[in-house]
Amino acid sequence: MELSPPDRVRLASLPTPLQPLNRLSAHLNGPKIWIKRDDLTGTALTGNKVRKLEFVLADAQTESADVLITCGGVQSNHCRTTALIAAQHGLQSHLVLRGEKPEVLDGNTLLASLAGAKLSFYGPREYQDQLPALLEYWVNHYQAQGKRPYLIPTGASNGIGLWGYITGAKELIADCERLGFNADYVCCATGSGGTHNGLALGFSTLSPDVRVRGYAVCDDGDYFRRKADQDYRDWNNRYYPNNQPPQIELDVDDSYIGKGYGAAGPAVFDAIRLLARLEGILLDPVYTGKAVAGLIDQITTGRFDDSHNIVFVHTGGVFGLLPYREQLTPQI
Numbered sequence: 329m330e331l332s333p334p335d336r337v338r339l340a341s342l343p344t345p346l347q348p349l350n351r352l353s354a355h356l357n358g359p360k361i362w363i364k365r366d367d368l369t370g371t372a373l374t375g376n377k378v379r380k381l382e383f384v385l386a387d388a389q390t391e392s393a394d395v396l397i398t399c400g401g402v403q404s405n406h407c408r409t410t411a412l413i414a415a416q417h418g419l420q421s422h423l424v425l426r427g428e429k430p431e432v433l434d435g436n437t438l439l440a441s442l443a444g445a446k447l448s449f450y451g452p453r454e455y456q457d458q459l460p461a462l463l464e465y466w467v468n469h470y471q472a473q474g475k476r477p478y479l480i481p482t483g484a485s486n487g488i489g490l491w492g493y494i495t496g497a498k499e500l501i502a503d504c505e506r507l508g509f510n511a512d513y514v515c516c517a518t519g520s521g522g523t524h525n526g527l528a529l530g531f532s533t534l535s536p537d538v539r540v541r542g543y544a545v546c547d548d549g550d551y552f553r554r555k556a557d558q559d560y561r562d563w564n565n566r567y568y569p570n571n572q573p574p575q576i577e578l579d580v581d582d583s584y585i586g587k588g589y590g591a592a593g594p595a596v597f598d599a600i601r602l603l604a605r606l607e608g609i610l611l612d613p614v615y616t617g618k619a620v621a622g623l624i625d626q627i628t629t630g631r632f633d634d635s636h637n638i639v640f641v642h643t644g645g646v647f648g649l650l651p652y653r654e655q656l657t658p659q660i
């Protein structure tokens with residue numbers, strides 16, 4: 329099938345580099361590991377969300393939106409990225425955040441507030457039970473002021489945002505061709521699902537021999553399979569209404585979640601230290617550190633012994649690293 333992306337607003341610095349992690353590969357004595365540096369999509373726009381937001385912002389512009397409303401955890405990278413993009417385009421932003429209001433803003437929340445975002449904090453219970461109503465409340469609030477609010481779902485993961493990593497897969501295929509190798513696996517952290525789902529759709533269409541594995545950082549495999557189904561249907565309805573929605577066997581590994589979203593165990597902090605020390609690469613405890621801890625565990629236990637080349641997609645998250653300073657401070 330020919331995949332033709334809709335309009336996008338160019339926001340990310342693309343293509344991002346694809347680099348070999350030679351010292352990590354030697355250390356693990358397994359397949360060659362490569363890293364797709366989507367932490368370098370931009371200094372403040374670092375990470376994966378900006379790829380999806382290129383397409384989502386284009387859609388918001390067709391609706392003449394002047395306020396972007398979105399939601400996520402207190403340290404949401406997606407919310408920070410949305411706030412900065414809004415500022416870059418002269419739009420207002422409003423973030424509906426899961427978590428009690430902190431005394432001092434830190435990490436992503438601090439940056440979002442610098443970019444002028446309005447922040448609303450809700451306790452985890454209220455957020456979980458009431459999110460659609462909370463979002464509707466703020467949409468009505470801005471409409472009553474004569475504004476045109478545009479609602480972006482968690483992680484910009486919907487049928488529009490899917491294009492971010494369908495086109496990301498295409499970019500990665502070109503990277504591998506240029507560097508002269510075939511990827512056996514492409515791996516990433518999965519949170520709201522859009523990155524993994526986009527990559528899975530992109531690769532299954534353009535280069536089906538490449539397997540795509542997502543390491544869940546919250547929620548189980550069934551949740552992510554349902555979410556993928558929903559995203560693919562939404563995508564299909566919007567862009568290919570005459571086709572059947574894609575049927576893709578999603579490879580989600582939910583065995584490294586630990587105690588839940590944002591809760592990182594020792595293996596995650598070990599992975600963060602290892603990558604920083606061996607490769608000068610900064611991971612984060614919520615997403616990339618968890619996924620790399622899973623990848624390292626599976627390489628050392630022989631689960632990738634049939635693979636020669638693995639690409640890990642570094643989805644960013646560096647600002648989310650800093651609020652974990654206490655767990656990361658070495659004993660000195």
Ligand SMILES: *Cc1c(COP(=O)(O)O)cnc(C)c1O
Nearest residue numbers: 405519520521522523615643645
């Ligand atoms: C959001 C995020 C992810 C997960 O991507 P999804 O598309 O939401 O699954 C991974 N890593 C980082 C750093 C993120 O901010």
